[in-house]
Amino acid sequence: MGRDVNLNRLAIFVALVRAGSFTAAAAQLGMTKAMVSQHMLRLERELGVTLIVRSTRRMALTEAGAAFHADCVPLLEQAEAAIERVGDQRSTPAGTLRLTTSTDYGTAVVAPALAEFHRLHPRVQVDLVINDQISDLIAERFDLAIRIGWLRDSNLRATRLGNFRQLLVAAPAYLAEHGVPRRPEDVAMHGWIAMSALVTPLRWTFTRGRTRRVVRMRQVMQANNAAAIRALVLAGAGLSVLPDYLAEDDIQAGRLQVLLAQYQLLEGGIHAVYPDPQPPAKVRAFIDFMRDRLTKR
Structure with a gap:
């Protein structure tokens, strides 16, 4: 009844x-x-x-x-x-904010940002999951993901938070032994540490104005994450490309040197990806917070 x-x-x-x-x-x-x-x-x-x-x-x-x-x-x-x-x-931002991102970006950028976000919004608890695999946000009950690089097509919503530069770098000790490349073509003569997760880890395009130089590298090592690439470059194993957020401190401290600064590599995007078409206040607040934080960098 x-x-x-x-x-x-x-x-x-x-x-x-x-x-x-x-x-x-x-x-x-x-x-x-x-x-x-x-x-x-x-x-x-x-x-x-x-x-x-x-x-x-x-x-x-x-x-x-x-x-x-x-x-x-x-x-x-x-x-x-x-x-x-x-x-x-x-x-009102409240409840548990469950998010995921990559190891290198999560450690270098997202974790410090979350500490500040929590101070601003103490009613929000944080559950950060570091994972270099692409997580299923719906099946794993994530509120959002911070994804770096170039997005795949999906039915999820995405908001662009900012960009990052890719920098060709090497350790000073390596350059003292092997010499400093002056042109993009010179890089092919050096040992290259490849990012195995990329579609074309050995093919890079250097741009200067209207000039484009495509170089195929000579691989001596490879790794599947940017933090590992950084460690290998710092140890003098060869040259590689690192995102600016992971290399800036080392560059300022003199542990790494930027090469061919007059050329540019393709910039990558930083995106917030989320499944909810009407995200709750905690998600909207964190997206706004991250966008503002990245704009001020």
Whole structure:
């Protein structure tokens, strides 16, 4: 029987009892007195019991009506609280923000950013998952991913947060032993540490104005993540390309040297990717925070 009851009529019933009369309830609900009476008749018909006895001047709850009213009040209060909590999620950053990103970007950029974000939004708890594989955001219940490079086609939503430069670098000790390349073609004569995750790890295009030079490198080592590439380059194993966010501190400290600075390599994108077409406040707040933080770099 319960599935045949129009649950909207429960709120009208509780409002009627609270108001004490059909006239007062109609005014509070924005209905006519006849509509309130009609809803009550239909509710009683759906339940199969009389809830209210009426006279020309008075109304009173039956025993069944009083018991039903006592059950309805907490149900409606719980529903209102649930609606309010959902509304809070739309307007106030709170709850657990579960996100994933790559090892190198997560360690170098996202983790420090999350520490500052939490100070600004203490009601948000953070669950950061570092993973160099592409995670299934829906199956693994992630709120968003920060993805670096070039996005694959998908049904997910994406917001561009910024860009990163790719820098050709080497350790000073390596250059002292093997010489400094002066032209893109010279790089092919040096030992190359390849990023195996790339589609074409040995083919790089150097651009200067309208001039484009495509160079095929001579691989001596390879690794599957940028942090490992950085460690190999710092150890003097050869030349490679690193993203600016991973190489800047080493460059400033003199541990790495930028080569062929007059040429440019293809820039990569930094994106927030998320499955929810209407992301909650915690996700929107973090996207805005990261975009602003990257703009100021």
